[in-house]
Amino acid sequence: xxxxxxxxxxxxxxxxxxxxxxxxxxxxxxxxxxxxxxxxxxxxxxxxxxxxxxxxxxxxxxxxxxxxxxxxxxxxxxxxxxxxxxxxxxxxxxxxxxxxxxxxxxxxxxxxxxxxxxxxxxxxxxxxxxxxxxxxxxxxxxxxxxxxxxxxxxxxxxxxxxxxxxxxxxxxxxxxxxxxxxx
Amino acid sequence: xxxxxxxxxxxxxxxxxxxxxxxxxxxxxxxxxxxxxxxxxxxxxxxxxxxxxxxxxxxxxxxxxxxxxxxxxxxxxxxxxxxxxxxxxxxxxxxxxxxxxxxxxxxxxxxxxxxxxxxxxxxxxxxxx
Numbered sequence: 001x002x003x004x005x006x007x008x009x010x011x012x013x014x015x016x017x018x019x020x021x022x023x024x025x026x027x028x029x030x031x032x033x034x035x036x037x038x039x040x041x042x043x044x045x046x047x048x049x050x051x052x053x054x055x056x057x058x059x060x061x062x063x064x065x066x067x068x069x070x071x072x073x074x075x076x077x078x079x080x081x082x083x084x085x086x087x088x089x090x091x092x093x094x095x096x097x098x099x100x101x102x103x104x105x106x107x108x109x110x111x112x113x114x115x116x117x118x119x120x121x122x123x124x125x126x127x128x129x130x131x132x133x134x135x136x137x138x139x140x141x142x143x144x145x146x147x148x149x150x151x152x153x154x155x156x157x158x159x160x161x162x163x164x165x166x167x168x169x170x171x172x173x174x175x176x177x178x179x180x181x182x183x
Numbered sequence: 184x185x186x187x188x189x190x191x192x193x194x195x196x197x198x199x200x201x202x203x204x205x206x207x208x209x210x211x212x213x214x215x216x217x218x219x220x221x222x223x224x225x226x227x228x229x230x231x232x233x234x235x236x237x238x239x240x241x242x243x244x245x246x247x248x249x250x251x252x253x254x255x256x257x258x259x260x261x262x263x264x265x266x267x268x269x270x271x272x273x274x275x276x277x278x279x280x281x282x283x284x285x286x287x288x289x290x291x292x293x294x295x296x297x298x299x300x301x302x303x304x305x306x307x308x309x310x311x312x
Contacts, residue, residue: 074297074311116300120280125302132302144286146306 046128055081058095075132083137086121092135093124191257193222200274204285207240208233225255226299250274253292
C-alpha cells in the first residue's frame with residue numbers, strides 16, 4: 001500500500017534527494033532564481049520576517065510559526081493566522097500578494113505565489129516555496145485544528161500497543177445460565 | 184512462471200475508490216472525471232457518489248460529492264523521470280470550492296498535490312510520499 005518509485009537512471013533515489021530535485025523542478029521558482037538574481041536578494045518569494053511584519057500590520061490574530069519538521073519538511077516554515085471574518089482572511093491574502101508584487105517591481109515577469117481557496121474565503125493557503133501561509137477564519141481553525149496535527153509530532157496511529165496482552169488466552173466469561181461445557 | 188505486470192488505467196465513470204479522510208464516507212464511485220477525456224489521474228478532481236458510509240458522518244450514502252484523487256494505481260511521471268504508483272485508488276472528499284470536508288487524511292499522499300494546488304490536503308496528511 002506504499003508508493004513504488006521507479007526511476008530510470010538509479011536504482012533507488014533516497015527521499016531527501018528526490019525532494020531536492022522536486023523542489024528545483026517546480027517550474028516557476030526555477031525560472032525566478034535565474035532571472036532575478038541580479039535584482040533581489042531573496043531566494044523565496046516571501047521571507048519569514050516580511051510575512052510576520054505584514055501579518056502584524058493587517059492585525060491577524062493568533063499567528064503561529066512552525067518550523068519545518070518531519071511533518072512539513074517540504075516547506076521551511078509554516079505560518080498559521082486567523083482572520084476575524086472571511087473578508088479579513090481575503091485581506092490577509094491580498095496583502096501578502098501585494099507585498100510580493102512590490103518586491104518584484106523591477107522585473108518584467110511577475111512570479112506570484114499560488115493561492116488556494118480564494119473564492120470561499122474560509123481557508124486561504126499561500127504557497128511561496130520556503131514559506132507556506134495558512135489564513136483561516138475562527139470556525140475553520142477550530143474545525144481543522146492544524147496545530148494539533150503539526151505540533152504533536154507522534155504518529156497518530158498506535159499500531160500494536162499491547163501485543164503481549166492481545167496474544168494471551170483468557171478464559172471465557174460465562175454469563176448464560178448454562179454451565180460451561182466440560183471438555 | 185513469468186509474471187506480467189498489470190497495465191493500470193485512468194479513473195473513470197464507475198470506478199470505486201476508497202475514501203481516506205474522516206468525512207464519514209468509506210467508498211465512492213466516480214461519476215465524472217472533471218478534466219481529461221480518458222479519465223482522472225493522480226491529483227485530479229472527480230465527481231463521485233457515496234456508495235458506503237459510516238453511520239454518523241458528515242456525508243451520507245447517495246450524496247454526490249467532489250473528490251481529489253490522492254492515490255492511484257496508475258503510474259504518474261515526475262519531473263525527474265521517476266514514476267509513482269500506489270497499490271490502491273484513494274480519494275479525499277472536498278466541496279465545490281476545494282475545501283476538504285474531513286479534517287484528517289490517512290495514509291501516504293504524493294507531492295504532486297502541491298503543484299496541483301491541493302496544499303490543503305497535503306497539510307492535513309500524515310505522511311507524504
